[in-house]
Amino acid sequence: MQLRIPGPTPCPPESLQAQGKQMINHRGEEFSSLLNSITDKMKKVFQTKEDVLLLTCSGTGGMEAAIVNTLSPGDKVLSTSVGVFGDRFAEIASQYGANVVRLGGEWGKPVDLEALKKALKADNSITAILTTHNETSTGITNDIKEISTLAGEFDKLLLVDSVSGLSCIDLPVDEWQCDVVISASQKGWMVPPGLAMVSVNEKAWQAYAKAKMPRYYMDFGKAKDYLEKGQNPWTPAISLCYSLDATLDLILKEGLKNVFARHARVAQIARDGIKSLGLSLFAQEDHASNTVTAVKPPDNIDVTGLIKLLREEHGVILAGGQKNLSGKIFRIGHLGMVYEKDIEEVIEALDKALSKVKS
């Protein structure tokens, strides 16, 4: 089977096997060493010297944590959404009482930097910017460096959903001054789902000190206090920690630059392959993601049927479109444990399946 959805991603044997170790005391020395080891290595991948917290939840839980720990009900926040996950980030903020202003981006395009600048200039009551590093639903990677520069210029807090970006696409968190960045285990980290990792810098901690949205399980302050003792406030997902410790070694051994370069190469093969089959990329190509490729087939192709055929006859599992894009696009995930050959096989299978669907 070729599981090529944008997460959960296939796990390497080191990751799967590490999970099999017996349980330990989550308040004992052995877990403390494990958590400290993971935290130190995660900081390297986040390229940060600030705090990185590990939460037992999915990426969406991590996004919720970013919001409830830094904002107060009534805060005006600017959503730069250009897809399903950007919308989700905004929806979480609304749910907790934030006053969400939407920039109104187009799906398949990156965040419009000029529009963002204009919006920030027009309204200085905005507190924070919600943005998406890698929009999984459309296959777009946004210009986080430029978005962050604008956030800095207008002194706004910047919350970055990089659930499907970080560890695959360069995001130097400190250098680009991203205040909170969220990722999740089942993406580039090559670990089964269940862990979210969140970086929190000094500016975010200042926001935390004033933030009034209710929180308990997701509380950053509790997570930081316990991390100082080498613990989580609640019982952490120990088997997933074993796995993450192992995959962090794989990532750091390969080297971050090499990991980013591999994702770039594989993504290029995906995009070239798609075009060679006469299909269109859904995402604006100069901002096409290196972790997920969204494909817009001609209208006469039954996308759901194509995905079914690929799964049943070729053992290739792709993702469909989400929300408004359901039945209109399909998506190839190429993040984490993925090599040139994997995507070449996907393109070959797609070629065969397309000929059957067309005929």
Next chain:
Amino acid sequence: MQLRIPGPTPCPPESLQAQGKQMINHRGEEFSSLLNSITDKMKKVFQTKEDVLLLTCSGTGGMEAAIVNTLSPGDKVLSTSVGVFGDRFAEIASQYGANVVRLGGEWGKPVDLEALKKALKADNSITAILTTHNETSTGITNDIKEISTLAGEFDKLLLVDSVSGLSCIDLPVDEWQCDVVISASQKGWMVPPGLAMVSVNEKAWQAYAKAKMPRYYMDFGKAKDYLEKGQNPWTPAISLCYSLDATLDLILKEGLKNVFARHARVAQIARDGIKSLGLSLFAQEDHASNTVTAVKPPDNIDVTGLIKLLREEHGVILAGGQKNLSGKIFRIGHLGMVYEKDIEEVIEALDKALSKVKS
């Protein structure tokens, strides 16, 4: 190693090995079969025909979910806390704006049913009762049947933390009309931590329809909608689902009654053993828990030193006391994969360690 803390508990080989299966599409048919299988089997353990939802979080996350899905800020709720986890339940409710009234129980004793009745009679503005089936911090099992009868009599919503009780101690959720019951994977379920399971009955759904506390990741309605498609709203902890599916088979194969009887036998061995060593039980014995035994050694014994000695020289890992009980008691976990011989070994090790600590 004998890991005898009240969770995480040792996992049987079936549980550890099941985790090692490769990832699958969480929106595909295979996951849907898995989730349906787990849900059907969980309902048997909860002894309910109502909904049982699976959340990716710890037990504390499940407790938070119970509160934010059924209550509104300003709601007056009665906390029956008799320990750390009862206090935690109350604290979560306060955090989200509930007006928490505390019954003021004594640690080491069960909930005082007379006091509960009086409190409910005295104040009909109370909306809900927060209670703890099995108070892990003190080793007490409360009379949920009687508490539930009172909740019914006064028409209050009953939220039951059974994180360390369910699947080990009889709790017929439907028969006893418990509106929301929370458990967690790393306890009697013999699965690594990371999953919470929550039953929600019709009365709880009525409360949900009116509840105004903010929620997103933990939303019961979303969980139920997706469950109807055999999915979770967010990416679930797939490897832990594999494990849970396997351990549910073990539990159901042994038979619920046999599982409860085994926990009762093992707990009796623990209590008898403790008394045979001249130590005192912290919990009132007629309500002593069948999953965790709290022990109050004489004041001249250094509890922290004793726990360290047991770990380092005897390979037995016990838990200390929490909060006010830190350094004053120790706790033996006997839930999940635990048999007579395991606790006999713990008592033997304790006997040897005590003689060293005393001398």
